[in-house]
Amino acid sequence: MSNTDRLSDKLLNMKGEIEAAITAVCKDLFGIDVHVELTRPDEQFGDYATNVALQLAKQLGKNPREVVESLAEKVRTSLSDKMSETNIAGPGFINLKLSDAALIELSHAAPAKSLSGQEIVAEYSDANPFKVLHAGHVYTTVVGDAVANLLENAGGTVHRVNFGGDVGLHVGKTMWAIMQKLDGETPEKLAEVPEADRAMWMAQRYVEGERAYNDNETAKAEIIEANKHVYQLHAQGDKETPFAQIYWTCRRWSYEAFDAFFARLGTRLEKYYPESEAAQLGLKTVKEHIGSVFEESDGAVVFKAEKYGLHTRVFINQHGLPTYEAKDVGLIARKYEDYHFNRSIIITDNEQKQYMEVVLKAIEQFWPDLAHTTTHISHGKLKLLGGVKMSSRKGNIVRAKEVFEMTAHELKNANRASDDTVMLGAVKYAFLKTRIGGDIIYDPKESIALAGNSGPYLQYAHARARSILKKADTARHPEVDARSKAEIPKQVRNDEPFEPGERSLLRKISEYPEAVDKATRELMPHHICTYLYELAQTFNRFYEHNRVIGDPRQELRLRLVENYAAKLKAGLELLGIAAPDKM
RNA sequence: GCCCGCGUAGCUCAGUGGAUUAGAGCAUCUGUCUUCGGAACAGAGGGUCGGCGGUUCGAAUCCGUCCGCGGGCACCA
Numbered sequence: 001m002s003n004t005d006r007l008s009d010k011l012l013n014m015k016g017e018i019e020a021a022i023t024a025v026c027k028d029l030f031g032i033d034v035h036v037e038l039t040r041p042d043e044q045f046g047d048y049a050t051n052v053a054l055q056l057a058k059q060l061g062k063n064p065r066e067v068v069e070s071l072a073e074k075v076r077t078s079l080s081d082k083m084s085e086t087n088i089a090g091p092g093f094i095n096l097k098l099s100d101a102a103l104i105e106l107s108h109a110a111p112a113k114s115l116s117g118q119e120i121v122a123e124y125s126d127a128n129p130f131k132v133l134h135a136g137h138v139y140t141t142v143v144g145d146a147v148a149n150l151l152e153n154a155g156g157t158v159h160r161v162n163f164g165g166d167v168g169l170h171v172g173k174t175m176w177a178i179m180q181k182l183d184g185e186t187p188e189k190l191a192e193v194p195e196a197d198r199a200m201w202m203a204q205r206y207v208e209g210e211r212a213y214n215d216n217e218t219a220k221a222e223i224i225e226a227n228k229h230v231y232q233l234h235a236q237g238d239k240e241t242p243f244a245q246i247y248w249t250c251r252r253w254s255y256e257a258f259d260a261f262f263a264r265l266g267t268r269l270e271k272y273y274p275e276s277e278a279a280q281l282g283l284k285t286v287k288e289h290i291g292s293v294f295e296e297s298d299g300a301v302v303f304k305a306e307k308y309g310l311h312t313r314v315f316i317n318q319h320g321l322p323t324y325e326a327k328d329v330g331l332i333a334r335k336y337e338d339y340h341f342n343r344s345i346i347i348t349d350n351e352q353k354q355y356m357e358v359v360l361k362a363i364e365q366f367w368p369d370l371a372h373t374t375t376h377i378s379h380g381k382l383k384l385l386g387g388v389k390m391s392s393r394k395g396n397i398v399r400a401k402e403v404f405e406m407t408a409h410e411l412k413n414a415n416r417a418s419d420d421t422v423m424l425g426a427v428k429y430a431f432l433k434t435r436i437g438g439d440i441i442y443d444p445k446e447s448i449a450l451a452g453n454s455g456p457y458l459q460y461a462h463a464r465a466r467s468i469l470k471k472a473d474t475a476r477h478p479e480v481d482a483r484s485k486a487e488i489p490k491q492v493r494n495d496e497p498f499e500p501g502e503r504s505l506l507r508k509i510s511e512y513p514e515a516v517d518k519a520t521r522e523l524m525p526h527h528i529c530t531y532l533y534e535l536a537q538t539f540n541r542f543y544e545h546n547r548v549i550g551d552p553r554q555e556l557r558l559r560l561v562e563n564y565a566a567k568l569k570a571g572l573e574l575l576g577i578a579a580p581d582k583m
Numbered sequence: 584g585c586c587c588g589c590g591u592a593g594c595u596c597a598g599u600g601g602a603u604u605a606g607a608g609c610a611u612c613u614g615u616c617u618u619c620g621g622a623a624c625a626g627a628g629g630g631u632c633g634g635c636g637g638u639u640c641g642a643a644u645c646c647g648u649c650c651g652c653g654g655g656c657a658c659c660a
Binding site for chain 2: 309
């Protein structure tokens with residue numbers, strides 16, 4: 001453990017120490033063990049507040065006022081080294097105001113390393129080969145990335161993986177349409193598809209296959225055959241037949257498109273699990289538990305989950321092929337073989353929510369540990385302002401690329417640089433600032449706004465703070481490169497009393513680890529967005545009313561600016577958003 | 584029909600048991616400043632927190648019920 005880490009661990013415990021001290025006082029005075037959780041009240045009331053007196057009064061059957069008075073008195077003495085004020089307020093709250101020294105300490109604390117030593121698998125994105133990457137993939141990937149970042153930041157070893165359908169009915173549909181287009185099993189004709197058009201070309205085939213499947217009985221039968229053919233090809237390790245050549249070439253095209261997409265988003269996936277690799281294991285596992293967990297019904301193998309308040313789902317269809325359910329059974333085993341995870345996170349759209357409950361309930365019957373350490377997070381759909389509905393089956397979808405294009409277009413309209421740093425900052429922040437779960441409505445225009453709660457606003461706020469620091473430094477060392485001569489002391493001294501504006505800023509800065517811890521605990525990145533925006537607002541207020549450069553308090557204020565900029569940058573990076581020094 | 588989820592200002596959203604005035608941003612209106620990158624700051628108007636009933640010292644938050652919207656409910660993923 002490095003010195004910095006040790007320092008952080010000590011500092012981050014301050015809130016815990018205060019809570020423990022209050023718990024001890026309660027025990028001492030009333031003999032009751034209460035759960036003390038400090039909250040952050042309105043600034044006018046203090047830095048922390050607790051309502052334990054109200055909890056105690058209830059348990060003791062006493063008047064809250066009576067309880068709070070004796071309690072506050074004891075808390076005051078017990079915490080005199082950290083608090084400058086301890087007040088009673090309202091129906092029985094105790095408000096605590098940190099001493100300047102304690103506040104300074106807290107402002108250098110780091111988020112908790114609560115997941116140290118944990119192996120964690122985070123599955124997200126779930127892009128499917130043989131289908132197009134659409135706007136929803138951008139959303140789910142951005143959310144997954146942010147959640148994975150949180151877990152990693154808390155000390156976990158995170159393995160980011162994608163699970164995609166390289167086998168299954170959609171592949172049958174696409175393969176069928178490709179062969180229609182190529183006039184048969186003629187892989188050599190694939191060379192005629194220009195490289196740049198490959199993804200779109202395959203997406204069109206999928207739409208044709210989907211339409212034929214629904215409208216034409218003959219085609220439907222052929223597609224079902226094509227689907228089986230794909231499974232056979234995997235079972236036999238076939239790479240040579242014309243059909244197989246088409247399949248492998250097109251699958252490679254898909255993976256190449258994924259690589260480019262993830263690279264652009266800055267996502268570093270460790271592994272693509274193709275369904276073909278999970279299918280056999282899933283099939284085998286499900287078959288082993290027929291009779292005990294699964295049962296046969298109408299020629300299919302199903303799990304009847306009604307006794308658990310859920311519904312029945314098919315794991316093996318009447319053609320003997322594993323459905324998505326069985327593949328998920330195989331996948332969870334593969335993940336465990338590969339990573340021996342302590343915890344597994346799966347992030348998908350809400351429409352998979354009840355599906356996943358059934359699958360996990362089935363898995364719980366034979367691999368309880370794997371089921372119990374798996375958490376499914378589901379999010380809503382991405383919609384565009386104006387309410388465009390998207391379906392890859394019908395082909396009227398917004399492609400992933402188009403999300404980037406429309407955002408870049410807005411930047412150009414506003415006469416601003418439309419490079420990926422700002423464009424992705426806008427997209428990612430807009431996707432992350434609302435709580436995971438509900439549908440989100442994306443307004444490209446709002447996402448790039450420099451006034452308001454947006455990614456570029458925070459990026460700009462950071463650049464502006466860096467610019468102040470650079471300017472101060474250049475003033476001190478006009479003849480040398482400022483970056484190599486940064487001399488602002490990192491720590492504010494413990495004996496420096498603050499002016500109100502300075503203190504407000506420092507108070508907000510000190511909330512950083514609490515915001516990150518909350519986001520990590522709940523796996524909800526939006527808490528970080530809310531915090532960062534409030535932080536930037538607090539800074540603007542401070543900066544409007546307090547001169548930094550040239551003021552007698554310059555050195556102290558520069559250290560505040562530096563700490564503020566560091567928090568902004570760290571927070572943005574947790575969200576997967578770059579924080580450049582200049583814009 | 585059954586099962587999940589959601590319903591907070593004109594719009595987009597925080598807040599999910601606590602404190603006078605339910606908070607932001609955008610939009611609307613007013614004011615400040617010959618700017619440390621004003622891409623700012625200060626302020627105003629705008630809300631029966633979907634309706635009704637209940638639990639609680641205290642409910643946007645918990646429970647019940649109704650309404651509205653979205654999703655799921657056997658061989659798609």
